[in-house]
Amino acid sequence: GGTVKLAVIPGDGIGPEVVGEALKVLGAVTAGGDTVFEQTPFSLGAARYLETGDVLTDGDLDAIKEHDAILLGAVGGVPGDPRLAGANIERGLLLKLRFELDHYVNLRPSVLHPGVVSPLANPGEVDFIVVREGTEGPYVGNGGAIRVGTPAEVANEVSVNTAYGVERVVRYAFAAANARPRKKLTLVHKTNVLVFAGSLWKRTVDAVASEYSDVTVDYLHVDAATIFLVTDPARFDVIVTDNLFGDILTDLAGAISGGIGLAASGNINPDGRFPSMFEPVHGSAPDIAGKGIADPTAAILSVALLLDHLGLAEASAKVSRAVAADIAERGGATRTTSEVGDAIAARIGALD
């Protein structure tokens, strides 16, 4: 019961289109229930920047922090738009939210639903989660350049890995693995080349493993992990990895499990000190924006993750079941964004 204060950031491009459908489904699953979602829309993104010159003000951030959770569509303008040259919406908005709200777990599940045609000839059973570190690695912006524009230019991007930051995400991944039937955890890194960070990650995994005797642990270099994601994705259960490897692996994971239009994610602050943020893995897709053809399923499945995070397991399961049923029957049909949202919302109404 009670009230959930939900910050909604539709964003740019297809963001508002898919968020509209996600909210439709949220409305359907909470209708008549005793939990009320009080929504606050936040106009943030490239469009807002072009209008006002602001990316994310302190006031925006403070207001967002007052919420219990965040639903985000996608942010980012058309790549190459000269008017955005002076701003970096991705860093200044999306990553700033992940860092300021301490979203140290970026949870990205991959499930090949029955009915989905995988680009792989023999995918086997695909059902794994990637626990991507969300607040460190090369994403911290600890870089710099000198002699820019000259033949002597040097550009550095430094990957930051702290014992504190690695341990907390590794602990989350072990707990997640322990709660799944197969109880398997794969550390993905590049310990043969990135020796300092690799050593910290490896030692941390080994240390925490001693507390989880039921969890099977293995290790793959990130390049080899891309091979197995294509040749034998069924070998994965829980993958734990750093921010950048996790970014790359989860687009691949999306592709092998039915496409980026199905891939959902949660940026989680497990401590509960700050609101967690749920969003599709995909971006603003300027190439199809405004046409009403974006697949809203990833955004809708992000609502399922959001509900689960808030402890509303039953509502979350209803959304997942309605999506699975829709996917099982969609075949090659071409539907508009709102037709998909309507169909899934209608299925929720029809569940038990």
Ligand code: NAD
């Ligand atoms: P993208 O994910 O927006 O698009 C890649 C391809 O996937 C495009 O062909 C697009 O049409 C297709 N696609 C994406 N979502 C789809 C959906 N729901 N249904 C059907 N097709 C879909 O990636 P990009 O083109 O590299 O980036 C576009 C912009 O989005 C950039 O500004 C980028 O920085 C930003 N971006 C934002 C986020 C985010 O907000 N979380 C994530 C990734 C990229």
Ligand code: IPM
């Ligand atoms: C993602 C996106 C972001 C990332 C970008 C837009 C900053 O690609 O959510 O996967 O790299 O994390």
Ligand code: MN
């Ligand atoms: Mn990405």
